[in-house]
Amino acid sequence: MNTISIKTNSGGEATITENQFEEFQSNFRGSVFHAGTHGYNQAREIWNGMFDKKPALVARCVGTSDVIHAVNFGRENDLEVSVKGGGHNSAGTAVTDGGLMIDLSLMRRVTVDRKNQTARVDGGCLLGDVDYETQLNGLAVSAGIVSHTGVGGLALGGGFGWISRKHGLSVDNMISAEVVTADGRVVTASATENEDLFWGTRPKEKNSSGRSRKKQKPWGSMSV
Ligand SMILES: Cc1cc2nc3c(=O)[nH]c(=O)nc-3n(C[C@H](O)[C@H](O)[C@H](O)COP(=O)(O)OP(=O)(O)OC[C@H]3O[C@@H](n4cnc5c(N)ncnc54)[C@H](O)[C@@H]3O)c2cc1C
Missing domain, CATH: 3.30.465.10 (Uridine Diphospho-n-acetylenolpyruvylglucosamine Reductase; domain 3)
Structure with a gap:
């Protein structure tokens, strides 16, 4: 991976460099997926299979600090962000097409x-x-x-x-x-x-x- 193009909050496109990605990942306890990562397709699946949206990044959190870290990363880079809970919303709102998806599916205590x-x-x-x-x-x-x-x-x-x-x-x-x-x-x-x-x-x-x-x-x- 050299760079990742990712959708911004204002509808434009930002570029995340390999260094930025690695820094984000190194401070994250869960897993971060992009299109080239094993598990990416499974990570973007939701209940309503009619939606085939492709987030640029999926941040699968394992605790509150991960959520904070992902929210900060999204805000600092002006990214379009979505949140996945159980993934059942029939309108597919858990998944952003091209932005950062904050995935809470492992947080089940x-x-x-x-x-x-x-x-x-x-x-x-x-x-x-x-x-x-x-x-x-x-x-x-x-x-x-x-x-x-x-x-x-x-x-x-x-x-x-x-x-x-x-x-x-x-x-x-x-x-x-x-x-x-x-x-x-x-x-x-x-x-x-x-x-x-x-x-x-x-x-x-x-x-x-x-x-x-x-x-x-x-x-x-x-x-x-
Ligand atoms: C098979 C099926 C059965 C259903 N049965 C019922 C029922 O019996 N009663 C009923 O009231 N509804 C029912 N629903 C509707 C369901 O409550 C909604 O679709 C709901 O949005 C699903 O929540 P989710 O967390 O699974 O979905 P998601 O798609 O993950 O989330 C839905 C929305 O809530 C947001 N969200 C989810 N979790 C969080 C969080 N922790 N923090 C911030 N935002 C969050 C997401 O960003 C998204 O926009 C059913 C839906 C399905 C598909």
């Missing part, structure tokens, strides 16, 4: 606090990961129907599933989210911290007709 009946889940978790850990404790989370859907995309879109009629949507039960911001900071968004950011991750408490959503028992927090 689930920690259940049995006493407080909450769960903390990583940004790349699938619904089945959460069920697998919560059922051990006799608990369940209001989420979707299909176990290989991603928690991240599902919850950000509301999240309706088997027990929603009784326990509400996934977002109704979300206590907080750990968010990596575009300037590379890690912040907590909740009802008491960075409230505007928390609002951005879930529907308003009151809708446009002024009706309040029913308050539900919280179930956990999501690490993004």
Whole structure:
């Protein structure tokens, strides 16, 4: 590889040199793929096979520091960036065509606090990961129907599933989210911290007709 052409945020094209790529990779704990790397085609696959988009780079993160590093790399080079959670979005929004894809698919840790009946889940978790850990404790989370859907995309879109009629949507039960911001900071968004950011991750408490959503028992927090 000599250079990589990559799509910028403003629709243009930037060039990543071999040195820049190697520096990025050397500070990254996960894997970075480009078109010439073994595993690249598998790394860009999503659930909806109608999409055949080709990111210039895929940064497959294994922890929050990797996410920060990838976000910083994207911002510093003005790159078009996409985020892949479970890869189930039928419009294929997880994959950028020509930009940098931040892939969370290896970040799948689930920690259940049995006493407080909450769960903390990583940004790349699938619904089945959460069920697998919560059922051990006799608990369940209001989420979707299909176990290989991603928690991240599902919850950000509301999240309706088997027990929603009784326990509400996934977002109704979300206590907080750990968010990596575009300037590379890690912040907590909740009802008491960075409230505007928390609002951005879930529907308003009151809708446009002024009706309040029913308050539900919280179930956990999501690490993004
Ligand atoms: C087979 C199937 C069954 C489904 N069943 C249900 C259901 O029962 N109930 C329901 O409510 N919905 C359901 N959906 C819809 C599903 O919730 C959405 O398609 C959702 O966007 C999938 O999320 P994902 O993380 O898997 O997808 P992705 O394509 O990875 O992500 C979707 C969007 O969310 C963003 N995103 C994902 N994770 C993160 C993160 N951690 N941080 C920041 N951004 C993130 C991505 O950038 C992308 O734009 C289903 C979809 C499919 C294909």
